[in-house]
Amino acid sequence: MESVEGTEGRDADHRPVPGALAHRVPDLGALELLLAVARLGSLGAAARETGVSQPAASSRLRSMERQLGVALLDRSPRGSRLTDAGALVTDWARRVVEAAEAFDAGAQALRDRRDSRLRVAASMTIAEYLLPGWLLALRAQRPDTAVSLLAGNSATVAERLLADEADLGFVEGLSVPSGLDSVVVAHDHLVVVTAPTHPWARRRTPLSPAELAATPLVLREQGSGTRQVLDAALGGLARPLLELSSTTAVKSSAVGGAGPAVLSELAVLEELTTRRLTSVPVAGVRLRRDLRAVWRTGHRPTGPARDLLTLTRTRTPTP
Incomplete structure (x- = not known):
């Protein structure tokens, strides 16, 4: 009988099999x-x-x-x-x-x-109040990685990722756009705040959801995660008193007495502590949201993006 030893990857005539x-x-x-x-x-x-x-x-x-x-x-x-x-x-x-x-x-x-740069896109609250600490920790691990940050609303973050203009994104909205994968990295609470001189600051009873929905507020622009969550929780909003493009601008307007605003608790901790703003309770509505890391579907974060994602799990304060 003919030996077949050493014939793996060859056909019956001992010719090489393509691809073997x-x-x-x-x-x-x-x-x-x-x-x-x-x-x-x-x-x-x-x-x-x-x-x-x-x-x-x-x-x-x-x-x-x-x-x-x-x-x-x-x-x-x-x-x-x-x-x-x-x-x-x-x-x-x-x-x-x-x-x-x-x-x-x-x-x-x-x-x-790849590892010499990291492009991050983040919605405003995360960019202002969480990312600085995360990026400082990342620099300790990867001192040679240059990081660029684009801050915008959640819709802008999604656009940048889908256009391959960012390696990793962070958003605050209710849903994740098609074409992106995500993981929840933290939770956040929205609070209604006013200047101490506003009538709501002296209320003895909580606001009702209907009352809040009917009141013109100082709000972020359309497309922001904060506004999406508030609109969904209340089932609609009155026409804004002011519509501003950054958390800082909304907060400054509220401190200045322009009107009530709804902001992340992360953004107003200092102003509440120093009593430049007053928190107004709302009954019967849940103003809690998930903060998510997002990336293009099929492009799981690697290198410095993966390391930053890991850091969000270990260095996120609880509001």
Whole structure:
């Protein structure tokens, strides 16, 4: 009966099967072991250099000989010597290993280029009150990574990610746009605030949801996560008293007495502590929202983006 030993990756006529190269060519570990034997003249020394036991090294070389169908070494008590075929295979192996080293160096260069920058897009509350701490911690881990930050509303963050203009985003809205994956990294509470001189600051009973919905407020622009959550919780809003494009502007207007506002508790902690703003309770409505990290579907964060995502889990204050 005809032997089939060493015929893996070949058809019935012993011709190579297209696409079966991995079955016909020894792996890099075996080639590196052969090169070490050729250089050191000893299977034992080669085994020690490559970090395997001598029996494992011997088994690996015999397996390669069966795979190639030729003897590579003459073994004797005085050591191991390459056969003529082994010398040829060793020369070819050297070129394969050098090509693999060049491949690895190129891949590392691509990783280094990727890891040298991080583009972050974040909605306003997260950009102002959470990201600075996260980025400071990231700098301690990756001092050579240059970070660029785009702050905008949640809709803008989604647009930047979908246009591949950001590696990682953070949003505050109710839903995640199509084409993005997400994970909740923190929770936030919205609070109704007024200047201490506003009549609501002296109320003895909580606001009702209907009363809040019917009152013109100082609000963020359309597309902001804060406004989306408030609108959904109340089932609609009155025409805004003022419509502003940043959390800081809304807060300053409320402090100045322009009218009541609804803001993240993270954004007004200092003003509530110093009594420049007063919190007004609301009965019967849940003003809690999830803060999410988002990225393009199928592009799970890697490198510095992955590290920043991990940091959000361990360095997020609870409001």
